[in-house]
Every structure is written in C-alpha cells, then in structure tokens.
Amino acid sequence: MTNEPRTIVITGATRGLGRAMTRGFVEQGQTVIGCGRSADAVDSLRAEFGASHRFDTLDVADDAAVAAWAADVLSAYGPPDLLLNNAALVNRNAPLWEVPVDEFSDVIDVNIKGVTNVIRHFTPAMIERGEGVIVNFSSGWGRSTSADVAPYCATKWAIEGLTQALAQDLPPGLAAVPLNPGIINTDMLQSCFGSSAASFPDAEEWAKLAVPFLL
Ligand SMILES: NC(=O)c1ccc[n+]([C@@H]2O[C@H](COP(=O)([O-])OP(=O)(O)OC[C@H]3O[C@@H](n4cnc5c(N)ncnc54)[C@H](OP(=O)(O)O)[C@@H]3O)[C@@H](O)[C@H]2O)c1
Secondary structure: OOOOOOEEEEEOOOOHHHHHHHHHHHHOOOEEEEEEOOHHHHHHHHHHHOOOOEEEEOOOOOHHHHHHHHHHHHHHHOOOOEEEEOOOOOOOOOOHHHOOHHHHHHHHHHHHHHHHHHHHHHHHHHHHHOOEEEEEEOOHHHOOOOOOOHHHHHHHHHHHHHHHHHHHHOOOOEEEEEEOOOOOEOHHHHHHHHHHHHHOOEHHHHHHHHHHHHO
C-alpha cells in the first residue's frame, strides 16, 4: 500500500460501498471526490468529511451534467489517480418479461451508459497526465447469473467486456479493471436477497479490506 496521497473519484458515494470507501479513503489521508443523486446524502457527506474533499449531487446517466462536473473537478484537483465507477442500480426482483420498459432503461442508463459517461469525461485528462487506474464495479452477476435479476446481470456482463476492451484502448501508464466486490449487506443486496442480506458483512467491514486493496 502506498503512502502517497491520492485523488480518488467515487461515483455513488452517498450510500453503501461508495460511502464506506469514502470514509476509509479519508481516514487513510486521501482526497475523495464523490457524487450521488440524493441531495440530503451529499449534504451529510460534506458535513462529515469537510472542505478538502468534494461531494456533488449528480446523476451519472446525464452526460451533460457529468461533463460539467468532470470539468470542474479536473480544474480544481487535476486528473484522479483512481476513478471508481461504483454507482449502479438493480432492478426489482422479477423475471425479465415482467420488468417494465422504464425500469430496464434506468438500469442500462446508469450501469452501462453512466459508467461510460464518467470514463468519457475523465479519461482524456488521465491520459494526458500519463497515469491512473479506472475501476469499474462489476459483480458476481457479471460472471454468473440468477433468476429475477436479468437486467442487472446484462449490465454487469457488459461492464466486464467494456472494461477489458477499455484496458486495450488505454496507453501505457493507465489501467482499467472490472472489480467484483463480493457480497455485502447494502440497500442493493437487501433489494435482491431480502432479510437474508443481514447474514453478509456490512459495507464498513468490507471497506477495511477493499480500501487498502484499491490503494
Ligand atoms: N452490495 C453487493 O453485494 C454488491 C455485489 C456485487 C456488486 N456490487 C456493486 O457494487 C457497487 C455498489 O453497490 P452497493 O451495494 O453499495 O449499492 P447501493 O447501496 O444501492 O448504493 C448505490 C450507490 O449508487 C448511487 N447511484 C445510483 N444511481 C446513481 C446515479 N444515476 N447517479 C449517481 N449515483 C447513483 C446511489 O446513490 P443515490 O441514490 O444518492 O444516487 C448509491 O450511493 C455497484 O456497482 C454494485 O453493482 C455490489
């Protein structure tokens, strides 16, 4: 693990793994720039972590908003050392033919297009600097499947392919990696697993391993 301070961009910092990673990175002396859609949660991130970090309300599915956010962040902090594409949605458990059109679109728009929007607007500056790592959050369901989560599986299988091809696009000095974080008791897991989510580790416990691993 390096002791050099890092600038880390985390999408979906407002809850779950993103919030726990934010806390873990801040405790390690890193600078965190995070986003999420919930304005209340963004306010609470600002209150908890203070002015040397930055948290904004942002929907990663909105390409124009991501472009503006990235331009602001890059001018204030420079290119990130680590770009963590963590924000994602899961569909409500249902067989594929029962998933409403809008819900299917939302999962695609956030989990695939949102990740791509963030990559589109941060990667050129990272390439210009000549270093940096992009981590796209995948899933066990990016490498296997289950009933009732077909839209989510489709997006995480997409993340595996998208990320491996992106890694081939990148010049020396940069890397892109799909990361399956494991099974962690968050809002997302509770949506999929119901009450049995409680038998899995919580995000804070997960972050104790994940933060040093990512650094
Ligand atoms: N938990 C697990 O067991 C597990 C397993 C495998 C993979 N993963 C992956 O790990 C990552 C984190 O999952 P999690 O369990 O922490 O999920 P979570 O508890 O549902 O949190 C998701 C985060 O993403 C944000 N988000 C959702 N849509 C967004 C959007 N359009 N724009 C910006 N932010 C958005 C949410 O904040 P707002 O609601 O404020 O926008 C929230 O901060 C995801 O990529 C997930 O697929 C999790």
